[in-house]
Amino acid sequence: MATPLARKIWQTLSSVKTGVILLIIVVILSAVGTIILQRPVTEPDEIQRAYSPHALRIFDALGLTDVFHAWWFVALLLLVSLSIVAASIERFPNAWRHYSRPYKYPDSNFRRFLPAQKEFAIADEETGLVAAERALHRAGYQPERVVHENHFSLFAEKNRIAEMAVYIVHASLLLIFLGGIMDALWGWRGTLNLTEGQTSNLVEMRDGSTKPLPFAIRCDRAGQENYPDGTPKKWWSNLAVVKDSSELLRKEIVVNDPLVYGGVRFYQSSYGSTGKVEKLLLAATSTSDPTIKKEITLGLNQEVAIDDNTSVRLAEFIPDYVVRDGQVYTRSNQIENPAAHLIVMRAGQQFDYWLPAIDEVAQNAKSPVQFEATDLKMIHFTGLQVSYEPGQWGVWAGVVLMGIGLGFVFYASHTRLWAVPAKSASDAWTLWVGGTANRNREAFNEKFADIAKHIGQELKQPHEEFVSHETAASVG
Numbered sequence: 001m002a003t004p005l006a007r008k009i010w011q012t013l014s015s016v017k018t019g020v021i022l023l024i025i026v027v028i029l030s031a032v033g034t035i036i037l038q039r040p041v042t043e044p045d046e047i048q049r050a051y052s053p054h055a056l057r058i059f060d061a062l063g064l065t066d067v068f069h070a071w072w073f074v075a076l077l078l079l080v081s082l083s084i085v086a087a088s089i090e091r092f093p094n095a096w097r098h099y100s101r102p103y104k105y106p107d108s109n110f111r112r113f114l115p116a117q118k119e120f121a122i123a124d125e126e127t128g129l130v131a132a133e134r135a136l137h138r139a140g141y142q143p144e145r146v147v148h149e150n151h152f153s154l155f156a157e158k159n160r161i162a163e164m165a166v167y168i169v170h171a172s173l174l175l176i177f178l179g180g181i182m183d184a185l186w187g188w189r190g191t192l193n194l195t196e197g198q199t200s201n202l203v204e205m206r207d208g209s210t211k212p213l214p215f216a217i218r219c220d221r222a223g224q225e226n227y228p229d230g231t232p233k234k235w236w237s238n239l240a241v242v243k244d245s246s247e248l249l250r251k252e253i254v255v256n257d258p259l260v261y262g263g264v265r266f267y268q269s270s271y272g273s274t275g276k277v278e279k280l281l282l283a284a285t286s287t288s289d290p291t292i293k294k295e296i297t298l299g300l301n302q303e304v305a306i307d308d309n310t311s312v313r314l315a316e317f318i319p320d321y322v323v324r325d326g327q328v329y330t331r332s333n334q335i336e337n338p339a340a341h342l343i344v345m346r347a348g349q350q351f352d353y354w355l356p357a358i359d360e361v362a363q364n365a366k367s368p369v370q371f372e373a374t375d376l377k378m379i380h381f382t383g384l385q386v387s388y389e390p391g392q393w394g395v396w397a398g399v400v401l402m403g404i405g406l407g408f409v410f411y412a413s414h415t416r417l418w419a420v421p422a423k424s425a426s427d428a429w430t431l432w433v434g435g436t437a438n439r440n441r442e443a444f445n446e447k448f449a450d451i452a453k454h455i456g457q458e459l460k461q462p463h464e465e466f467v468s469h470e471t472a473a474s475v476g
Contacts, residue, residue, distance in 0.1 A: 010086065013082060013083050013086040013087075014083070014086035014087045014089070014090040015083075015087070016087060018083050019080070019083045019084060019087055022076070022079060022080040022083055023080060025076065026076060026077070026080055029067060029073060029076070030067070030068075032064060032067060033064075033067030033068055036059060036064050036065060036067070037050055037051075037065065038065060038066060038067065038068075039065045039066050039206055041189065041385065043270075047065065068180065068183070068184060069183075069184045069187075070184075073184065074180075074181055074184045074185065077177045077180050077181050077184075078177075078181065080173075080177060081173075081174055081177045081178070081181075084170050084173055084174055085174070087170075088167060088170050092167065095163060095164065095166075095167070098163055099160060099161075099163045099164055102155070102157060102160065102416070103416075104144075104146045104153075104155040104418075105146050105148045105153055105155070105418070105420075106418050106420065106434065111418075111420065111432055111434060114434040114435075114436060115436075115441075115445075116434060116435045116436060116444070116445055116448045117432065117433065117434035117435075118432075118433050118434075118452045118455075119430050119431065119432050119433070120430065120431040120433070120455060120456060120459055121428065121429070121430055121431075121459075122421060122429045122430065122431045122459060123429065124421075124429055125151060125152065125421040125429065127429075127459070128419070128421040128429065128430075128431035128459070129145070129152055129153075129154060129419065129421060129431075130458075131431070131455050131458035131459045132154050132419035132431065132433060132455055132458075133154065134454070134458050135451050135452075135454035135455040135458055136154070136156050136417060136419075136451065138454055139447065139450070139451050139454070140158070141156035141157070141158060141417060142156060143155065143156040143417075143419075144156070151421065151422075152421070153418060153419060153420040153421070154417075154418065154419035154420075155416070155417070155418055156416070156417045156418075157414065157415060157416045157417070158414070158415045159408075159412040159413060159414050159415065160414055161408060161412070161414075162408050162409075162412040162413055162414040162438060162439075163414050163438065164408075165405050165406075165408035165409045165412070166405075166409070168401060168402075168404060168405030168408065169402060169405035169406065169409065171398075171401060171405075172398040172399070172400075172401035172402035172404075172405055173398065173402070174398070175394045175395070175397050175398030175401060176394065176395050176398035176399065176402070177398075178391065178394045178398075179391030179392060179393065179394030179395035179396075179397075179398065180391060180395065181391065182390050182391030182394065183389045183390065183391040183392070183395075186388075186390050186391075187387065187388050187389045187390055187391065188205065188211065188387070188388050189206070189385070189386065189387045189388075190203035190204050190205045190206070190211060190386045190387075191203070191204050191269070191383065191384065191385060191386065192204065192217065192266070192383075192384040192386050193381050193382070193383050193384070194217065194218075194219035194222075194237075194381060194382055194384065195219065195274060195379050195380065195381050195382075196219055196220065196221055196222055196379065196380065196382075197218075197219070197220070198218070198219055199216050199217070199218040199219075199242060200216060200217060201213040201214075201215060201216040201217070203386045213262075213264065214243070214262065215241055215242065215243040215248070215261065215262065216241075216242045216243065217239055217240070217241060217242070217259075217266060217384070218239065218240045218242050219237055219238070219239055219382050220238040220239070220240060221237070221238040222235070222236065222237040222238070222271060222380055222381070222382035223235070223236055223271070223380075224236075224271050234254050234255060235254065235255065235268050235270070235271035235382070236252055236253065236254045236268065237252065237253050237268055237271075237382040237384070238250070238251075238252050239251055239252075239253060239259050239266060239384075241259070241261045248261070249261055253266065253267070253268045254268055255267070255268050255269075263388055263389075263390060264386060264387070264388050265386070265387050265388075265389070266384045266385075266386055267384065267385040267386075267387070268382070268383075268384065268385075269383045269384060269385040270382070270383030271380065271381070271382055271383065272333075272380065272381060272383070273319065273333060273334065273335060273378045273379070273380055273381075274333065274378070274379045274380065274381050275319045275320075275330070275332075275333030275334075275378075276300065276317065276378070276379045277299070277300055277314070277317040277340075277376065277377070277378055277379070278299065278377045278378060278379045279297055279298070279299060279375075279376075279377040280297070280298045280299075280314055280317070280340055280373065280375075280376055280377075281295070281296075281297050281373070281374045281375035281376070282295070282296050282297075282298065282312075282371045282372065282373055282374065283295060283371065283372045283374050284296055284306055284312070284369050284370070284371055285369065285370045285371075285372070286368070286369060286370075287367065287368050287369060287370055288368070294306060295374075296312070298312070298313070298314040298342075299314065300314055300316075300317060301313065301314065301315070302314060306369055309346050309347055310344065310345070310346045310368055310369060311344075311345050311346075312342050312343065312344050312345070312353075312369065312371070313342065313343045313345070314340060314341075314342060315341045315342065315343045316340075316341045317338070317339075317340050317341070318330050318338065318339045318340075318341070319332070319333055319334060319335045319336070319337075319338050319378075320332040320333070320334055320335070320336040320337050320338070321337055321338070321339040321358075322337075323358060323360055323361075326360045326361065327361075328341075328354075328358060328361060335378065338376070339354060339355065339356065339358065340354070340355045340373065341353075341354055342354070342355070342371060344367045344368065344369055346368050351363045351364075351366055351367040351368075353367050353371060355371060355372075355373050413437045413438055413439045413440045413443075413444065414437065414438045415435065415436070415437045415444055415447070416435060416436055416437075417433070417434070417435040417448075417451070418432075418433070418434050418435070419431060419432070419433045419455075420432045420433075431455070431459075433451070433452060433455060435448045435451075
């Protein structure tokens with residue numbers, strides 16, 4: 001036997017008020033998770049720029065920068081799920097009895113207090129039943145004859161499934177919460193940066209660790225499309241899934257159109273320059289004879305012969321240089337103020353050649369060859385947001401199921417109609433007709449009035465004997 005405390009807990013948990021309050025809290029916290037920047041989706045630098053250090057420490061301590069993986073959010077989802085289950089268990093038996101065993105014969109007390117009802121004088125039982133059957137068929141119902149003791153009555157209904165619509169919605173919520181709990185407990189998010197031609201299976205996690213994948217991702221190409229004014233329009237990447245030297249899948253991804261393989265999603269999140277040069281095209285001219293020219297292409301640390309005695313090597317490339325105390329430093333990886341350091345070698349001599357000429361370090365005037373940069377191709381990276389969300393099937397299944405359930409809730413009502421012939425105290429026959437709907441009763445009352453009108457018309461006009469092919473006798 002349940003203790004009073006256990007009974008009180010159960011009553012509170014199964015209360016509709018409790019469920020509504022918990023759902024409101026879930027919605028509010030979910031909104032917080034969309035307003036406050038979330039890790040690891042947002043770059044650390046962006047979060048630090050958005051919030052002060054003190055506010056960020058508070059947000060991190062409370063789990064507000066990763067709401068959907070916070071332990072308290074998972075606990076809240078579990079509590080809401082338990083409340084929904086408890087409320088369903090508490091109310092489902094009565095609903096199921098109502099659904100599986102419809103009330104086909106209304107007793108006198110039920111007939112007395114039903115709001116929508118009307119009585120007609122009839123010649124005999126069969127005349128009243130036939131008139132009601134005709135009117136119900138015209139209204140789109142399929143009436144059945146019900147045997148009760150020693151006489152017949154009619155019962156008709158529509159949309160009985162609407163009685164279970166609330167439990168369809170309950171099931172959809174449970175699926176959505178189950179998916180959220182699975183994602184929070186077993187899902188993960190990380191980042192993967194690849195340069196063109198690079199292959200990797202190591203995802204960098206939020207805590208700085210790496211997570212190996214059972215397959216690798218290769219970036220074949222990546223790029224950026226711009227608007228006419230030069231602002232970025234979109235980033236894209238051509239990715240391939242590779243396993244055991246075999247290419248399993250290939251796709252070009254853009255923002256919001258990820259590559260999905262093995263339940264792991266790869267989203268396009270960033271694109272930029274690595275600050276490293278792929279190819280530097282140069283026009284080389286002999287210092288002693290300007291008519292001698294040659295086009296050469298250099299990669300980093302690549303040495304190319306200009307003639308039998310002279311060669312050049314690209315020693316370093318600085319995308320954004322600054323000179324301090326006679327030394328050249330890198331200020332950033334953005335192509336803002338680039339410089340290329342060439343080593344020119346001839347007959348055992350070595351010359352430091354800089355493009356552009358940096359007076360403090362360049363030996364351009366002493367070089368036997370002069371160079372001019374004609375083209376530059378940088379190495380770019382594509383930034384991928386990687387996520388594993390094992391509960392997404394539950395979330396999407398729940399969304400679809402909720403759409404079905406809400407469709408029944410808002411657009412379908414369970415309507416029931418009865419027609420009962422009976423003898424009055426004066427031994428005269430009357431036909432009692434009544435009906436009810438579980439929602440949208442105003443519209444049903446108009447429908448009922450129309451049905452009653454047609455029954456009256458059927459009773460006033462003579463007609464041939466009517467035999468319904470849809471009716472069936474059953475014991476009520």
